Amino acid sequence: MSTLFDKVWDAHIVRRIEDGPDVLFIDRHFIHEVTSPVAFLGLENRGMKVMYPERTFATADHNTPTINQHLPVKDPLSANQLETLERNTAKYGISYWGLGNPKNGIVHVIGPENGITQPGMTIVCGDSHTSTHGAFGAIAFGIGTSEVEMVLASQCIMQPKPKKMRITVSGKLSRGVVPKDVILYIISQTTASGATGYFVEYAGEVFEDMSMEGRMTVCNMSIEMGARGGIIAPDETTFSYMKGRDKAPKGKDWDEALVYWKTLKTDPGAVFDKEYHFNASDIEPMITYGTNPGMGVGISHHVPLAGTVDSNKTTYDKALHYMGFEEGQSMIGKKVDYVFIGSCTNGRIEDFRAFASIVKGRKKADHVTAWIVPGSHIVEQQIKAEGILDILTEAGFTLRQPGCSACLAMNDDKIPAGKYAVSTSNRNFEGRQGPGARTMLASPLVAAAAAITGVVTDPRTLLNNN
Amino acid sequence: MAYDKFTVLRSTAVPMPIENVDTDQIIPARFLKATERKGFGDNLFRDWRYHPDNSPKADFVLNNPTYSGKILVGGKNFGSGSSREHAAWAIYDYGFRCVISSFFADIFKNNSMNIGLLPVTVSEAFLDKIFRAIEADPKAEFEVSLPDQTVTILASGEKESFAITGYKKHNLMNGYDDIDFLHSMETEIRDFAQKHSL
Ligand code: SF4
Numbered sequence: 001m002s003t004l005f006d007k008v009w010d011a012h013i014v015r016r017i018e019d020g021p022d023v024l025f026i027d028r029h030f031i032h033e034v035t036s037p038v039a040f041l042g043l044e045n046r047g048m049k050v051m052y053p054e055r056t057f058a059t060a061d062h063n064t065p066t067i068n069q070h071l072p073v074k075d076p077l078s079a080n081q082l083e084t085l086e087r088n089t090a091k092y093g094i095s096y097w098g099l100g101n102p103k104n105g106i107v108h109v110i111g112p113e114n115g116i117t118q119p120g121m122t123i124v125c126g127d128s129h130t131s132t133h134g135a136f137g138a139i140a141f142g143i144g145t146s147e148v149e150m151v152l153a154s155q156c157i158m159q160p161k162p163k164k165m166r167i168t169v170s171g172k173l174s175r176g177v178v179p180k181d182v183i184l185y186i187i188s189q190t191t192a193s194g195a196t197g198y199f200v201e202y203a204g205e206v207f208e209d210m211s212m213e214g215r216m217t218v219c220n221m222s223i224e225m226g227a228r229g230g231i232i233a234p235d236e237t238t239f240s241y242m243k244g245r246d247k248a249p250k251g252k253d254w255d256e257a258l259v260y261w262k263t264l265k266t267d268p269g270a271v272f273d274k275e276y277h278f279n280a281s282d283i284e285p286m287i288t289y290g291t292n293p294g295m296g297v298g299i300s301h302h303v304p305l306a307g308t309v310d311s312n313k314t315t316y317d318k319a320l321h322y323m324g325f326e327e328g329q330s331m332i333g334k335k336v337d338y339v340f341i342g343s344c345t346n347g348r349i350e351d352f353r354a355f356a357s358i359v360k361g362r363k364k365a366d367h368v369t370a371w372i373v374p375g376s377h378i379v380e381q382q383i384k385a386e387g388i389l390d391i392l393t394e395a396g397f398t399l400r401q402p403g404c405s406a407c408l409a410m411n412d413d414k415i416p417a418g419k420y421a422v423s424t425s426n427r428n429f430e431g432r433q434g435p436g437a438r439t440m441l442a443s444p445l446v447a448a449a450a451a452i453t454g455v456v457t458d459p460r461t462l463l464n465n466n
Numbered sequence: 467m468a469y470d471k472f473t474v475l476r477s478t479a480v481p482m483p484i485e486n487v488d489t490d491q492i493i494p495a496r497f498l499k500a501t502e503r504k505g506f507g508d509n510l511f512r513d514w515r516y517h518p519d520n521s522p523k524a525d526f527v528l529n530n531p532t533y534s535g536k537i538l539v540g541g542k543n544f545g546s547g548s549s550r551e552h553a554a555w556a557i558y559d560y561g562f563r564c565v566i567s568s569f570f571a572d573i574f575k576n577n578s579m580n581i582g583l584l585p586v587t588v589s590e591a592f593l594d595k596i597f598r599a600i601e602a603d604p605k606a607e608f609e610v611s612l613p614d615q616t617v618t619i620l621a622s623g624e625k626e627s628f629a630i631t632g633y634k635k636h637n638l639m640n641g642y643d644d645i646d647f648l649h650s651m652e653t654e655i656r657d658f659a660q661k662h663s664l
Binding site for chain 2: 012014015017018019020021023025027034035037038041042046048051052062063075077078080081084126127128130142143144145146147149150153154155156157158159160162192193196197223226228292311312314315318408409410417427429430431432435436
């Protein structure tokens with residue numbers, strides 16, 4: 001009797017070191033311009049080669065502009081990182097979907113949409129939101145640059161096996177409650193460090209009913225409660241999403257893969273180190289009020305009183321002071337200056353459909369600056385093909401080009417100091433979206449409602465009846 | 467990259483009793499544009515340390531000459547957030563060799579050990595004692611012994627032991643890294659890869 005996580009992990013152990021980590025074989029490795037240059041430099045200094053270049057996939061996303069991508073990148077440091085990646089990938093024979101490539105986009109969006117991400121695999125990337133790929137029943141997690149170098153050099157990393165946690169959410173979500181709300185709710189219950197040391201399996205009706213896009217949103221934010229990663233057992237939803245994707249197995253290989261993939265589930269009676277159970281009916285649209293993703297509440301709630309949260313007084317006061325909020329204030333009605341929809345959390349087609357469902361036939365609030373950033377060129381094309389762009393344009397929004405953008409604000413997409421942003425990304429840390437920026441994390445529906453009304457608004461009051 | 471071997475460290479410590487110190491605070495994203503590993507210490511805790519006009523914030527602990535040393539002591543859930551190894555590099559480059567907290571985020575902990583920065587996890591109660599010892603005397607010294615796996619408050623002699631795997635301990639004490647080890651396993655890895663075709 002083993003868990004899904006055990007099955008995939010154990011199948012990838014090359015060697016177990018006594019009183020040490022496991023040497024884990026890595027099936028797929030994604031790299032980008034920010035966390036790879038020093039790893040390549042290290043490799044070069046050691047005079048080593050990339051062991052399996054065909055297992056590494058490179059993209060440019062963290063540090064790229066989201067307008068005028070056809071022009072040379074202006075910031076010389078950013079341009080240098082992009083050139084370095086291009087040079088390194090060419091030198092070692094690694095596939096690179098750089099700026100302008102029709103497959104370019106955020107690493108955790110393009111992996112799945114091109115079928116590179118598959119059930120039962122081990123997947124790593126020098127980015128903590130690699131946990132996204134767990135939505136397919138893969139073990140996927142973020143690594144540091146030394147580990148990027150290890151994977152390049154040996155296709156392995158050395159990791160102690162994490163403990164196992166299962167989070168079950170039963171029942172049906174109510175109208176206006178979407179996957180982002182589910183994960184923000186979970187993190188608000190477990191706290192930002194509640195799953196540190198664990199790998200989380202999400203189970204129950206809510207996840208069974210969820211689309212692949214939704215599952216990716218959930219697994220993406222596993223790291224925000226400290227977990228190494230999140231995983232969901234693959235099922236028919238997974239298989240039909242995968243079928244026919246560019247790098248997915250075809251023909252006989254597909255049939256064989258499917259037989260294996262169908263074994264990837266937790267056996268009845270398998271034991272987890274920790275379990276949580278939640279009810280879908282307790283979840284409403286969520287929003288964060290503080291400076292870590294665990295500081296979230298139902299949108300109709302108030303900023304909690306200091307004594308009611310798991311945080312010492314100094315830390316809590318510091319967070320509220322940074323946000324310019326006070327204990328007991330209502331979240332509804334708070335002024336919003338910026339709205340950001342995008343990132344590897346909510347930058348997929350379903351997210352733009354949700355956003356459009358609310359802004360359709362309405363107008364953007366004049367004082368709100370909105371950045372609408374698709375996760376990839378493929379998503380961008382879908383937005384156009386499905387007529388979503390027309391809805392956005394009609395409502396006064398413009399569409400930008402793919403990239404991480406204001407999720408980490410390495411490029412020019414920075415929220416100015418002191419301004420309030422409702423953001424569909426994954427982190428509300430101090431300064432994450434620009435020095436002094438104040439972030440409220442929420443779903444695409446909450447973002448749309450804020451963009452239309454200019455204040456924090458319950459999206460359920462704006463749902464169109466279709 | 468080679469790093470200094472870690473055996474026994476005796477030093478004063480810099481207190482930062484804030485919880486959930488995330489890697490975006492340790493080193494903000496806009497300083498991640500380098501392609502080499504140098505100079506990250508200058509931007510350690512950039513936005514806590516400097517005003518937007520680059521003048522130092524007098525009330526931030528790194529700007530307070532009362533506190534110094536090679537040990538950084540942080541509140542629980544230290545190093546949460548992004549996987550950027552730059553956070554560990556910045557702390558190391560600034561001159562710290564050890565971070566003590568009651569709880570570390572996983573990736574930060576791994577990254578630190580990979581570059582020779584020792585993360586030491588102690589109990590909440592002991593962490594509190596360390597903070598109080600620094601408060602009582604900013605020049606109070608501490609001893610972190612990797613061979614014995616202990617942290618000692620030298621003024622009072624109170625000590626607590628910490629956990630680390632034998633493998634990592636050996637690496638840190640000798641300045642080895644995982645790549646040396648993995649390289650020695652090349653044939654074994656190639657055999658394994660055969661069974662895991664693309
Ligand atoms: S969108 Fe944000 S979280 Fe996702 S990969 Fe980019 S920077 Fe990381």
